[in-house]
Amino acid sequence: MKIIKFAFAVLLCTSIISCSSDDDNNTTDLTGQTGTLALKFDNGVGDQDFIFGVTYNKSNGESYQLETLKYIISNIRVKDAEGNTFTYPLENNAFIIDESNGNNAGEIFVTLDNVDAADYTEITFGIGIDQERFAMGAEGQGDFLVEAEAAGMMWSWATGYKFTRFDGTFSTGELVDEPLNIHMGSVGTSLDNYREVTLSFPNTVRVRETASPEVHIKADFAKVFDGETSVNFADGYGQVHTSSETTPVIANNLPGMFEVHHVHNN
Amino acid sequence: MKKIIVIMFLQVFVLSCSKDQEVGYVPVPLALEAPSNFPELTYNLDNNPLTEAGFELGKSLFYEGKLSVNDAIPCAFCHEQAFAFTHHGHNLSHGVDGAIGLRNSLPIQNLAFLNEFMWDGAATHLDMQPIIPITSHLEMGETIGNVVEKLKSDPNYQQQFERAFEDGAVNAANMLKALSQFMVMMVSSNSKYDKYVRNEDDVTLSAMELDGLQTFENKCASCHATDLFTDQTYRDNGLPINPQLDDKGRFDIFEDPNDLYKFRVPSLRNVEKSYPYMHDGRFQTLEAVLDFYDHGMVENGNVDPILLREDQTYGISLDAYEKESLIAFLKTLTDNEFLTDERFSEY
Numbered sequence: 001m002k003i004i005k006f007a008f009a010v011l012l013c014t015s016i017i018s019c020s021s022d023d024d025n026n027t028t029d030l031t032g033q034t035g036t037l038a039l040k041f042d043n044g045v046g047d048q049d050f051i052f053g054v055t056y057n058k059s060n061g062e063s064y065q066l067e068t069l070k071y072i073i074s075n076i077r078v079k080d081a082e083g084n085t086f087t088y089p090l091e092n093n094a095f096i097i098d099e100s101n102g103n104n105a106g107e108i109f110v111t112l113d114n115v116d117a118a119d120y121t122e123i124t125f126g127i128g129i130d131q132e133r134f135a136m137g138a139e140g141q142g143d144f145l146v147e148a149e150a151a152g153m154m155w156s157w158a159t160g161y162k163f164t165r166f167d168g169t170f171s172t173g174e175l176v177d178e179p180l181n182i183h184m185g186s187v188g189t190s191l192d193n194y195r196e197v198t199l200s201f202p203n204t205v206r207v208r209e210t211a212s213p214e215v216h217i218k219a220d221f222a223k224v225f226d227g228e229t230s231v232n233f234a235d236g237y238g239q240v241h242t243s244s245e246t247t248p249v250i251a252n253n254l255p256g257m258f259e260v261h262h263v264h265n266n
Numbered sequence: 267m268k269k270i271i272v273i274m275f276l277q278v279f280v281l282s283c284s285k286d287q288e289v290g291y292v293p294v295p296l297a298l299e300a301p302s303n304f305p306e307l308t309y310n311l312d313n314n315p316l317t318e319a320g321f322e323l324g325k326s327l328f329y330e331g332k333l334s335v336n337d338a339i340p341c342a343f344c345h346e347q348a349f350a351f352t353h354h355g356h357n358l359s360h361g362v363d364g365a366i367g368l369r370n371s372l373p374i375q376n377l378a379f380l381n382e383f384m385w386d387g388a389a390t391h392l393d394m395q396p397i398i399p400i401t402s403h404l405e406m407g408e409t410i411g412n413v414v415e416k417l418k419s420d421p422n423y424q425q426q427f428e429r430a431f432e433d434g435a436v437n438a439a440n441m442l443k444a445l446s447q448f449m450v451m452m453v454s455s456n457s458k459y460d461k462y463v464r465n466e467d468d469v470t471l472s473a474m475e476l477d478g479l480q481t482f483e484n485k486c487a488s489c490h491a492t493d494l495f496t497d498q499t500y501r502d503n504g505l506p507i508n509p510q511l512d513d514k515g516r517f518d519i520f521e522d523p524n525d526l527y528k529f530r531v532p533s534l535r536n537v538e539k540s541y542p543y544m545h546d547g548r549f550q551t552l553e554a555v556l557d558f559y560d561h562g563m564v565e566n567g568n569v570d571p572i573l574l575r576e577d578q579t580y581g582i583s584l585d586a587y588e589k590e591s592l593i594a595f596l597k598t599l600t601d602n603e604f605l606t607d608e609r610f611s612e613y
């Protein structure tokens with residue numbers, strides 16, 4: 001009997017708690033409220049921090065070191081528990097993640113302002129620039145075009161963005177310190193190398209006028225060469241530019257780089 | 267003394283008034299109608315509505331040396347109106363500090379109806395095309411960012427951008443839009459041939475021109491298709507490779523062996539004026555071009571099968587009269603209204 005009473009009390013408690021939490025959601029009207037959401041990109045290689053000039057090994061014994069590590073992120077959008085999606089405004093929704101702009105911990109911040117207040121559960125973003133935006137011409141590029149140009153993320157012999165700039169050297173069993181350049185992008189309308197990735201948050205990201213959460217996104221650079229497909233520098237993957245054969249392989253490896261490591265609800 | 271002050275006051279007032287009227291966004295729409303014998307427009311005007319001020323700004327930019335690193339090479343340097351906006355007489359285009367480009371400059375005409383640009387299709391949107399010559403170290407050698415900074419510090423351009431765009435900003439997007447507005451308006455559609463096919467002004471073709479048209483339709487029009495005179499594909503037409511240039515054409519875009527030595531089928535409008543011919547300007551006359559098609563082709567490894575003759579050689583057989591009449595026909599594609607149209611002229 002005592003147990004039943006106890007159980008009843010617990011049930012009551014639970015229902016009150018869940019009730020109150022429901023109430024909280026229903027009564028706290030977030031309409032019109034916005035906040036700031038910060039994304040921290042943290043490049044690494046496997047379980048190591050990424051550091052310029054350090055030699056990293058691939059699964060097949062080949063190795064590489066980088067002097068440049070940049071990639072384009074765009075079309076960031078977040079979804080809340082109810083399935084509503086907030087998309088950051090197109091004209092500002094393209095970013096260059098440049099390792100050399102990182103803080104001492106190697107973290108690169110993308111700060112999104114005026115994000116609708118909500119409890120977000122997942123994030124989606126693109127790697128590169130999508131074909132629809134490119135097809136809008138000058139209208140779709142805005143000031144990002146000049147930003148990308150200044151960062152060396154545009155081709156001059158053709159019109160288009162380099163989605164990635166991974167520059168350094170590689171070594172194989174036979175070759176030593178050969179130039180490594182992974183400048184992958186979409187080319188024209190027939191080669192679309194834009195890819196998207198969707199990541200769930202390990203806990204809810206609460207954006208409020210008074211709360212500016214930080215999402216810590218880890219990017220494992222090793223996946224560029226050892227991702228969905230493992231590629232060999234010896235087979236020409238030390239130089240990837242516009243080839244319709246090699247670029248999609250690298251493009252398909254990129255989404256696998258990213259994971260949300262943790263979230264700070266500040 | 268009082269009077270003077272009043273007059274000065276008045277002057278300031280009048281001046282500021284007129285300045286207000288001059289500066290500021292007043293969109294006067296420009297109409298662009300596709301000629302009845304043309305395919306549909308491909309350029310999306312919704313993203314870049316044509317206005318008088320936008321067109322005028324685009325024209326200023328087209329003739330502006332500041333778009334190049336030494337402030338001396340405008341777009342018009344390699345695109346002269348009298349020669350269908352090509353680099354008159356040069357086989358290869360010239361650039362900053364005496365640099366020599368790799369290809370012959372293409373005419374600027376009817377670009378609003380094309381889907382890709384450049385000899386190899388390196389540009390897939392007209393707005394983005396100018397980035398290639400502006401940033402190429404063999405052409406204008408600049409950066410878009412730097413061009414924008416130069417224009418920003420020029421009061422004349424500040425005013426022109428204010429008039430041309432609602433946000434009035436001197437930036438890359440507006441600069442490229444203005445250049446497109448100018449180029450989109452450059453329609454060549456009033457040649458003798460056009461007036462003939464549209465039954466305008468009682469224009470007729472001579473017997474020889476009609477024979478040339480007949481030969482053209484039989485032997486040329488499958489590639490130089492529609493009244494744009496291009497099917498907008500890339501083909502290897504069997505030109506002997508120039509080892510000095512070793513230009514692999516569209517191969518450079520996708521590194522696809524199927525694209526080796528392929529170049530865009532060019533329009534033939536104003537072809538009489540746009541010499542020299544081919545991607546490297548190797549032929550100075552139309553006679554040389556037709557002789558090449560008749561007996562100059564070589565198997566360079568990827569020649570378009572459409573050019574294979576029954577005797578297993580490559581070429582398009584043309585007798586002397588066919589050549590003569592073809593050239594007579596091609597000259598009916600010369601559009602003097604376009605070549606002298608003051609809307610597109612520097613002065």
